[in-house]
Amino acid sequence: MCLTIPGKVIEIKDQNALLKTSSGVRQINIGLISRVKVGDWLLASIDLAVKKIKAKDAEEILELLSGKKITDTNNVSFKFREILKNAQIGDLTKEEIIYLLKTEGQEKEVLFSEADAVCKENLKDFICLHAIVEFSNYCANNCFYCGLRSENKTVVRYRMSISEIVKVANEAVNKIGYKMIVLQSGADMQYTDEMLVEIIKKIKAKSRCFIFMSVGERSVQCYKKMKKAGANGVLFRFETSNPKLYNILHPKNTLKGGLQNRLALLREIKKMGYYISSGPIIGLPGQTLEDLADDILMMKKLSVGMASMGPFIPCDGTPLAGESHGDVELSLKTIAASRLLIPKARIPVTTALETLDPQNARKRGLQSGANSLMFNLTPAKYRSKYKIYPNKFHGRDKDLEDFALYKGKESWEMLTREFKKYI
Numbered sequence: 001m002c003l004t005i006p007g008k009v010i011e012i013k014d015q016n017a018l019l020k021t022s023s024g025v026r027q028i029n030i031g032l033i034s035r036v037k038v039g040d041w042l043l044a045s046i047d048l049a050v051k052k053i054k055a056k057d058a059e060e061i062l063e064l065l066s067g068k069k070i071t072d073t074n075n076v077s078f079k080f081r082e083i084l085k086n087a088q089i090g091d092l093t094k095e096e097i098i099y100l101l102k103t104e105g106q107e108k109e110v111l112f113s114e115a116d117a118v119c120k121e122n123l124k125d126f127i128c129l130h131a132i133v134e135f136s137n138y139c140a141n142n143c144f145y146c147g148l149r150s151e152n153k154t155v156v157r158y159r160m161s162i163s164e165i166v167k168v169a170n171e172a173v174n175k176i177g178y179k180m181i182v183l184q185s186g187a188d189m190q191y192t193d194e195m196l197v198e199i200i201k202k203i204k205a206k207s208r209c210f211i212f213m214s215v216g217e218r219s220v221q222c223y224k225k226m227k228k229a230g231a232n233g234v235l236f237r238f239e240t241s242n243p244k245l246y247n248i249l250h251p252k253n254t255l256k257g258g259l260q261n262r263l264a265l266l267r268e269i270k271k272m273g274y275y276i277s278s279g280p281i282i283g284l285p286g287q288t289l290e291d292l293a294d295d296i297l298m299m300k301k302l303s304v305g306m307a308s309m310g311p312f313i314p315c316d317g318t319p320l321a322g323e324s325h326g327d328v329e330l331s332l333k334t335i336a337a338s339r340l341l342i343p344k345a346r347i348p349v350t351t352a353l354e355t356l357d358p359q360n361a362r363k364r365g366l367q368s369g370a371n372s373l374m375f376n377l378t379p380a381k382y383r384s385k386y387k388i389y390p391n392k393f394h395g396r397d398k399d400l401e402d403f404a405l406y407k408g409k410e411s412w413e414m415l416t417r418e419f420k421k422y423i
C-alpha cells in the first residue's frame with residue numbers, strides 16, 4: 001500500500017480542489033470526500049482525494065516524509081556542483097560516485113537534499129509499504145556474513161507450512177491492506193518448486209496483490225514456474241559486485257557458480273518478465289568505496305526496479321562476528337547516490353539500516369532518496385529465529401498502515417500503472 005504526503009486545500013472549485021504539498025500545487029478531484037473546505041488536510045492519489053486527516057496527523061507524516069530543500073550551496077566545491085549537474089542527465093562516472101560517497105558536512109547535506117528532490121520529482125509524494133513474511137530460516141548456504149548460514153548451529157530452525165504462509169499473506173492483504181507481499185526464506189530446498197507454486201497460486205486466488213519471491217539461487221525452471229503461477233517480482237541481492245570479495249564471502253561448496261552465476265540468473269529472471277530488486281550489502285569487511293561505486297553502477301546496469309541495499313551487521317555464530325558494522329552515513333550516501341543515478345527506482349529503507357539507528361533511520365532514509373519501507377509480518381513466534389543479524393528491527397507502524405491509501409482502489413490502480421509490465 002502507498003503512503004502519501006498530505007496536502008493542504010488552498011482553493012475549491014466544484015468537485016476539484018487545489019492541493020498544496022511540499023512538492024508543489026496540483027489539482028485533485030474531491031468527489032469522494034464530503035464537506036471539504038479550504039485549510040483541510042487531504043491524502044490524495046495522483047489526482048483524487050482519498051482521505052481527510054487531522055492537522056496533527058498531517059504534521060506527523062510531513063515530519064517523517066518531507067525533507068528540507070537545502071539551497072545554501074556556498075560551501076560546496078565546483079566539482080561537487082558539476083557532479084550534481086551530470087547527475088541530472090542520469091550519468092555519473094565511477095569517480096564521481098566515489099566523490100559523492102566521500103562527501104561530508106554541507107556537501108553531504110546537499111547530496112541528501114538533492115536525492116530527496118529527485119525522488120519527489122520522479123515518484124511524486126508516494127512511499128510504498130511492503131510486507132515481508134520470512135517463512136523459513138533453513139539455509140543450505142554458508143555465506144560468511146549471514147546468521148542463517150548452515151554451519152551456524154545455534155540457530156533454532158523453523159519452517160512455516162503452506163497454509164500458514166498463505167494465511168499470513170492473505171491477512172496482510174485483505175485485513176491490513178498491503179499490496180506488496182515479499183516471501184523470503186533461506187536457500188531451503190525442502191520447499192519444492194511445486195510447493196512454491198502452490199503458495200503463490202493460493203495467495204493470488206484470494207488476494208489482489210503483487211508477490212515478490214526472495215528464495216535465492218533456484219533453477220531457471222523454478223523461476224519460470226513461479227512466474228507462471230503469478231509471482232511478479234524477485235528480491236535477490238548480488239551482495240557485492242567485486243568477484244574476489246564475493247568468492248571470499250560465499251564459500252565455493254555452496255554457491256558454486258560465483259558472482260557470474262548470480263548475475264546471469266538475475267538477468268535470466270529479468271528476461272522472464274519479473275520486476276527485479278537487487279543490490280549490495282554496505283560496509284562488508286574488505287569492501288572499498290570503489291566496490292560500492294561499482295555496486296551502484298551494477299544496479300543501474302541490471303536496471304533494477306528496486307535498489308535494495310543495507311549496512312552489514314556482524315552476527316554471532318558467523319566468521320565475521322568480530323567485524324565492525326557498516327556505517328549509517330555511508331549507507332545514506334549510497335542510497336542518495338543510487339537515487340541520483342537511478343531516479344525512478346524504488347529504494348527501501350532496509351531493516352538493517354533501521355536496526356543500526358532505530359530512532360532516525362526511517363526518517364533520514366526517506367529524506368535522502370529512499371521511498372519505501374519493509375514491514376515485518378512474520379508471525380511473532382518465528383521472528384526472533386530469523387536472525388540474519390542480531391537485534392533485528394521489527395518496526396511496523398500501525399499509524400502508517402492506517403494512513404496508507406489502501407482502502408481506495410486508487411492505490412491499486414497506481415501500483416498497477418507502475419507494475420503493468422510485471423503482471
Ligand code: 5AD
Nearest residue numbers: 145146237311312313315352388389
Ligand atoms: N548484515 C546485513 N545484511 C545481511 N544479509 C544477510 N546477512 C546480513 C548481515 N549480517 C542480507 C543479505 C541477504 C538479505 C536477505 O539479507 O543481503 O541477501
